[in-house]
Amino acid sequence: MRLLSLAAFTAAFATAGSAMATTTALPFDPDVATREWLATMDPEAVARSNSYFEGGYWIQFVGPLIGFIIAFAFLQTGFAKHLRAWLEKRVKIYFFVVIAFALVYTLIGSVLSFGWDYWVGFVREHDYELSTQTFAQWFTEYLQGAGIGLLIGSLAIGLLYLIIAVAKKTWWIWGTGFAIAFVAVIGMLAPVFISPIFNDYNPMPQSPLRESVLQIAQANGVPANDLMVYDRSRQTNSISANVSGFGETTRISLADTLLQRESPGGVRAVLGHEIGHYVLQHTVSLLIMNTLLIVVAFGLANFLFNLLSKDERWGIRSIADPAGMPLFFSVLGFIFLLATPISNNIIRFHELQADMFGLNAAREPDGFAESAILLSEYRKMEPTPFEEWFFYDHPSGYARIHMAMTWKAHHMALGDIPMGPGGPPDGWRPDFVTGVPDPRAVGYTPPGEEAATPPAEQPAATTTETPATTTEPSPAAPSN
Ligand SMILES: [Zn+2]
Numbered sequence: 001m002r003l004l005s006l007a008a009f010t011a012a013f014a015t016a017g018s019a020m021a022t023t024t025a026l027p028f029d030p031d032v033a034t035r036e037w038l039a040t041m042d043p044e045a046v047a048r049s050n051s052y053f054e055g056g057y058w059i060q061f062v063g064p065l066i067g068f069i070i071a072f073a074f075l076q077t078g079f080a081k082h083l084r085a086w087l088e089k090r091v092k093i094y095f096f097v098v099i100a101f102a103l104v105y106t107l108i109g110s111v112l113s114f115g116w117d118y119w120v121g122f123v124r125e126h127d128y129e130l131s132t133q134t135f136a137q138w139f140t141e142y143l144q145g146a147g148i149g150l151l152i153g154s155l156a157i158g159l160l161y162l163i164i165a166v167a168k169k170t171w172w173i174w175g176t177g178f179a180i181a182f183v184a185v186i187g188m189l190a191p192v193f194i195s196p197i198f199n200d201y202n203p204m205p206q207s208p209l210r211e212s213v214l215q216i217a218q219a220n221g222v223p224a225n226d227l228m229v230y231d232r233s234r235q236t237n238s239i240s241a242n243v244s245g246f247g248e249t250t251r252i253s254l255a256d257t258l259l260q261r262e263s264p265g266g267v268r269a270v271l272g273h274e275i276g277h278y279v280l281q282h283t284v285s286l287l288i289m290n291t292l293l294i295v296v297a298f299g300l301a302n303f304l305f306n307l308l309s310k311d312e313r314w315g316i317r318s319i320a321d322p323a324g325m326p327l328f329f330s331v332l333g334f335i336f337l338l339a340t341p342i343s344n345n346i347i348r349f350h351e352l353q354a355d356m357f358g359l360n361a362a363r364e365p366d367g368f369a370e371s372a373i374l375l376s377e378y379r380k381m382e383p384t385p386f387e388e389w390f391f392y393d394h395p396s397g398y399a400r401i402h403m404a405m406t407w408k409a410h411h412m413a414l415g416d417i418p419m420g421p422g423g424p425p426d427g428w429r430p431d432f433v434t435g436v437p438d439p440r441a442v443g444y445t446p447p448g449e450e451a452a453t454p455p456a457e458q459p460a461a462t463t464t465e466t467p468a469t470t471t472e473p474s475p476a477a478p479s480n
Helices: 002-023 030-038 043-076 079-091 094-112 114-127 135-198 208-219 256-261 264-279 282-308 310-315 322-338 340-362 365-377 385-391 397-414 459-463
Strands: 201-203 228-230 241-244 251-255
Touching (some): 030 397, 043 365, 094 322, 228 256, 264 282, 264 365, 282 310, 282 322, 310 322
Parallel strands (some): 228 251
Antiparallel strands (some): 241 251
């Protein structure tokens, strides 16, 4: 009986499926349209994009490796235990011994790995024409970042060691609670106290584009009356936008480079995505998922630390001993390195949600595809499935364009957006291919706006929306 009804259900489902397939005739093939968008990049642009992103695969492992070598030197030469003994004699209070140890350890580590940081953060960024900074500008920000990191980091380490010393064997449970609370507090303070050190944040000037973005935000229940624009061009040409802060300080910011380089539809598509992060409360769900990751990592670190420091190896008395800090952070760093695909998948899970939310909220599939192309400057467009699963914390450019073209095809079929070509507007090229300083000059009208005429024929319609925000050099010409 049960089997029979299951068979009937399957048959009904199969018929429904085939009936559906006949109703989903699309005005264009999303696969072909995706190819057409990808073809706007010339082979050099594709090669540059692939090489930049693939280089990042190695970079994320070499950095920690340098840290492990420094930590091993600290332990093996006896410097760690001598430093702890020296500090204990002078400082006496445990909390301050830990903080002083953390300061010395981090400072020496930073000096020893500076060459690597300089190559990754400055030389390589210039090789790929992404940076807009002189060495002096970069180095100033490097020092500011390191200083803030040192201050916040050693405070966090001091408090974590206090928990370890008090809670002993169960520290990893209490430590997780502390780590999450600390991240939330820093997240809340960052937009107010940290971000303004590196960039100027100003309300987006009045424009039809600003109005349209605020409409989208408010339509989705975001109580925003303002959007912040930050001068990302101070550091790089690449486009970006983000949701930062936590709780009360949560806000959406967009880069000036985004306004300079993208069509209004592109800007709306990106902000639709950010509004998605906001509405779906991703800061909270990320925190919850990361709690699970951290509790496992802390538990494993506890186990590995005790195993490696058995019988007071390297003079380490217990996990609460500051002399074991290089070992503690190496073990923890190693675990998080192995967890790279897990944390990437956690983030990508949220990014996919925000993408779909953004498409539905902003209804700018072409703007969405445009953004995916411009993001190729720092993200490879077509990875293998393994690469995407392991290394990507956002969907790949291909996945994003395909998602947008599928959305567009089905909504054209639905009749709630005007019919038009599947791929990019005629003649559209990303600015890094044509060398045209302002891609809006090529221009297109996003679907839904003045829809009767073919988009490429009315560049003027888009240029009127251009907010005159910044005076930074064009992406094709970095300042140095
Ligand atoms: Zn996102």
